[in-house]
Amino acid sequence: MIQTESIIKVIGEKMILKNITLNIVQGEATAIIGPNGAGKSTWLKIAAGLIKPTEGQVSLEGKQLKRDHYQRQQKIGYLGHQSFLYDHLTPAENLRFFANLYRVKDADKKISDLLEKVGLTFFKNEPVRSFSRGMIQRLAIARAILHEPEILLLDEPHTGLDQEASQILNEVILRSKANGVTIIMVTHDFPQVVKTCERVITFKNGRVCDDVRIKGNSTSWLRERYERQVMAQ
Amino acid sequence: MSTMLIFSALVIVVFSFAFDPSNQAVSALIPGMIWIITVFAAILGLNRSFTAEQRNDHIHGFIVAPIDPSSVFLGKFIANFIFVLAVQLAAIPLLFLLFDFRVITIESIFYLAAIILLGTFGFVTTGTFLAAMSANSKSSEMLLPILLFPLATPVLIAAVQATRIVLLDLEKLSSAYSWMQLMAVYDLIFFAAGIILFEYILEV
Numbered sequence: 180m181i182q183t184e185s186i187i188k189v190i191g192e193k194m195i196l197k198n199i200t201l202n203i204v205q206g207e208a209t210a211i212i213g214p215n216g217a218g219k220s221t222w223l224k225i226a227a228g229l230i231k232p233t234e235g236q237v238s239l240e241g242k243q244l245k246r247d248h249y250q251r252q253q254k255i256g257y258l259g260h261q262s263f264l265y266d267h268l269t270p271a272e273n274l275r276f277f278a279n280l281y282r283v284k285d286a287d288k289k290i291s292d293l294l295e296k297v298g299l300t301f302f303k304n305e306p307v308r309s310f311s312r313g314m315i316q317r318l319a320i321a322r323a324i325l326h327e328p329e330i331l332l333l334d335e336p337h338t339g340l341d342q343e344a345s346q347i348l349n350e351v352i353l354r355s356k357a358n359g360v361t362i363i364m365v366t367h368d369f370p371q372v373v374k375t376c377e378r379v380i381t382f383k384n385g386r387v388c389d390d391v392r393i394k395g396n397s398t399s400w401l402r403e404r405y406e407r408q409v410m411a412q
Numbered sequence: 413m414s415t416m417l418i419f420s421a422l423v424i425v426v427f428s429f430a431f432d433p434s435n436q437a438v439s440a441l442i443p444g445m446i447w448i449i450t451v452f453a454a455i456l457g458l459n460r461s462f463t464a465e466q467r468n469d470h471i472h473g474f475i476v477a478p479i480d481p482s483s484v485f486l487g488k489f490i491a492n493f494i495f496v497l498a499v500q501l502a503a504i505p506l507l508f509l510l511f512d513f514r515v516i517t518i519e520s521i522f523y524l525a526a527i528i529l530l531g532t533f534g535f536v537t538t539g540t541f542l543a544a545m546s547a548n549s550k551s552s553e554m555l556l557p558i559l560l561f562p563l564a565t566p567v568l569i570a571a572v573q574a575t576r577i578v579l580l581d582l583e584k585l586s587s588a589y590s591w592m593q594l595m596a597v598y599d600l601i602f603f604a605a606g607i608i609l610f611e612y613i614l615e616v
Contacts, residue, residue, distance in 0.1 A: 227476050252478040263473030280477040 180205050181226060181330055181361060186235035188221055188385075195221045196232070197385040205329075208352065208362040210372040213382035214409055219365040220260070220334050222382070226363065227257040227332050239330070253281065256328030258336055262319035266308035270299050270318050273307060274325055281326035293321040297347055312339040320348055324355065331355055333364040337371050349375055369405070373398045381408050413495050416453040420503035423449050428510040442513055443575035447568055449503050450532060454496045458539040459556055461488050462547035471547075475614055485610035489540045489603075496532050504528075513579075523578040523588065530595040531571030534602060538563050541606040544613045563602075570594045 181203045188196040196218045203209050211219045224230045226237055228251070236243055239251050264273045271290055278286035294300045297317040307315060316339055323331065331352075337345050352362055352375045366372060372379060373393060379401065381389035389408045393401065427445055431438045465471045474484050507513070539560055546555040574591035577584050 229472055229475055249478040249480070252476060255476065257476045259469065259472060261469035261472065263470055264468055265470065266467065277473070277477075280474075280479055282478075 180240055181363070182238040182241075183222065183226060183232075184236050184238070186222065186225060186232045186237070188218070188225065188230070189233045190221075195385055196225075199235070199385075199387060201380065201387065201390075203361055203363055205361050206356065206359045207378055208356045208376040209364070209378040209380060210376040211363065211365045211380050211382060212367065212369075212372065212405060213388075217382035218385040219382050223332050223334050223363065223365050224259075227255055227259075228252060229257070229259075253326065254329040256323040256326065256331045258319055258323040258331075258333045260334055262307075262315050263322065264307050264315065264318060267306055269304050269306055270294055270321075271303045273318065274322060277322050277325055283326050289325060293325060296351065297321045298343070313341050313344045316340055317344055317347060320351055324351060328360065330361045330363070333362065333366075335366055335368075336364060337366060337368045345371065369398045369401050373401060381405060383409055413457070413498065416456050416495065416499045417502060419456060420449045420453050420499050421506065423452070424503060424507050424510055427507075431511075433511045438511065439513055440576075440580060442507065442511060443572050443579055445507060446500075446504055446528075446575055447531070447572050449507070450496060450500060450528075450535065451564075451568065453499045453503070454492070454532075454535060454539055455557055455560070457492055457495050458536070458543040458560075459553050461492055461540065462543045463552055466547060471614060481611040481614050482607045484614070485540065485544070485606050488544070489537060489606070492540050493533065493536045496536055497529075500528055500532065517582070520578045520582055523582075523585070524575065527571060527574045527578060527588070527592060527595070530592055530599060531567060531574075534567035534595055534599040535564050535571075537599060537602045537606055538567070541602070541610065541613070544610065567595055567598045570598070 183199055183201050186196050186199040187194065199218070199222055211223065213219050221230070225232050228237070228248075239254065242251065265276070268276065271294065274290040274293065275286060278290065283289060291300075294303050297320060299314065299317060299321070302310070302314065307318065310318070316336070320336065323333070333352075336348055340348060349371065352364070356362055356375075362376070364372075364376065373396070376393065378390070378392050380387055389404070391404065424445070427441075431441060462471070471484075475481070539556070542559045542563065543552075543556055546552040546559060549555045570591040574588045574595070577588040577591070
């Protein structure tokens with residue numbers, strides 16, 4: 180379980196997050212949606228340990244962020260706007276580098292399996308600089324799940340992906356969810372939310388304005404609900 | 413690395429044409445030249461050591477990984493230190509060769525090596541720390557020398573003075589020891605500060 184309690188984040192003179200308290204249950208797939216500048220990505224970065232909140236605390240399985248820090252990071256897989264990949268290295272070399280960082284056992288086999296899962300086996304010896312945006316995103320997904328995290332934090336993961344790559348990503352998300360992985364996904368892509376998530380949290384102006392379970396509802400239901408919440412003054 | 417080597421070779425060649433190597437007074441410039449080459453070549457490398465990590469936010473990849481932030485500092489420091497030492501290893505013999513500098517003894521070579529290690533260690537420690545600090549700035553290449561100048565001045569003064577003594581005036585070796593002690597203390601303080609404070613530099 181991941182909890183953020185009374186999170187406030189101030190950057191410069193602007194308050195980005197205004198007292199956000201959220202509990203995400205283990206094994207739950209949650210989408211964070213909201214207009215640009217609502218604070219979604221900032222909240223996700225705080226949950227990932229990438230930035231520190233001005234006030235409030237993040238807990239993982241009841242333990243605060245500051246304590247047991249490295250064990251906590253080992254449990255998190257983070258996919259941000261940037262891939263964190265080295266352009267001059269091949270996919271296999273990039274994954275091996277991150278496997279070393281995360282002390283992944285039996286890394287070569289896992290790398291080979293992951294490259295196959297994301298459809299990059301054929302390109303495993305090509306440098307990443309020759310890859311398209313979609314291929315880089317696929318490799319970044321492989322990088323994020325390489326160490327088999329218990330919590331997967333995804334920041335707009337479907338951006339720039341074609342149909343095939345979106346399908347691969349959704350399979351990865353659904354397979355991870357079936358294995359009990361907690362998934363938190365910041366996104367603007369409502370159809371993908373309906374396909375992969377069971378809970379939707381809407382951010383607006385640094386606050387949570389809606390928290391709902393999808394329960395088999397359609398994309399249009401989600402869109403209508405979102406517009407009602409976000410457009411309301 | 414290749415840019416650093418080419419830059420060092422250029423400086424040496426320019427100096428060898430600017431000053432007459434057959435003039436004995438010119439040998440007094442050699443200690444200063446060694447550290448001019450070191451400083452400028454090191455700044456070239458230091459500037460790139462963190463800006464190279466900016467392209468795909470690799471540093472953020474390190475922050476979310478289960479590793480101690482100080483290990484990133486240590487890795488960058490070791491890489492920069494080795495690169496600068498390699499440049500010195502090529503540049504200093506070339507400098508001596510082009511300036512026909514022969515008064516050197518085995519004893520002074522030993523002391524020179526110790527001074528170069530101590531001085532470079534201190535300069536690269538401070539430089540690595542400040543390079544990480546300035547990497548997020550749009551004008552990082554300009555910012556690094558500005559930040560580095562006041563902080564690196566003590567170790568550079570000590571390095572130049574100690575180098576001058578061991579190359580030109582070995583009788584005043586006790587003074588060289590004092591400068592070396594100053595460098596050792598500087599190295600210790602700034603290395604410890606780098607290890608401890610690096611985590612806060614990475615903070616967004």
